[in-house]
Amino acid sequence: MYIQEGGVKLAVTSASGKEAVLAILGPRDFFGEGCLAGQSVRTATATTVALTTALVLEKDEVIRVLHEEHDFSDRFIAYVLARNKRVEEDLVDQLFNSSEKRLARTLLLLAHYGSEGQPQKIIPRVTQETLAEMVGTTRSRVNFFMNKFRRLGFIQYDGEIHVSKSLLSVVLSD
Secondary structure, eight states: OEEEESOEEEEEEOTTSOEEEEEEEOTTOBOOGGGGGTOOSOOSEEEESSSOEEEOOOHHHHHHHHHHOHHHHHHHHHHHHHHHHHHHHHHHHHHHSOHHHHHHHHHHHHTTTTSSSOOOSEEOOOOHHHHHHHHTSOHHHHHHHHHHHHHTTSEEESSSEEEOGGGHHHHHOO
């Protein structure tokens, strides 16, 4: 699928019912591409997080276009490689960083700091529970760090989260 507008949360659920958020995707993102690699069973659940318009792409048509339309195949391959890189970075983050740094990094990524173009600075409505699932910690820890970030002037929130570039100092500190 290709997201034209809105957003989608990709999550997996363990046998015991614990949910982990893999990604929050937005306009111009793809998902469900595992079928192209022979994945017959989906491993993640996709849930909209805003009013969303998604284009359903048939597998056979995508394969045809990948072979015949070089601009599309270049863009799609670049997208898949960037997403793979992000998954690797998330794994390293999970293995080596504190939950405070992981939350700061997640907020910066949601605001698109470090991406092409200008950062959004305002993150669409995302719950502390969802942030906890993304970071791999509890909602109470997220609440604690969000309050700390607000006291330090790194963020403001009142339904929407306003992210200051100064939050980078948390990620870059040792």
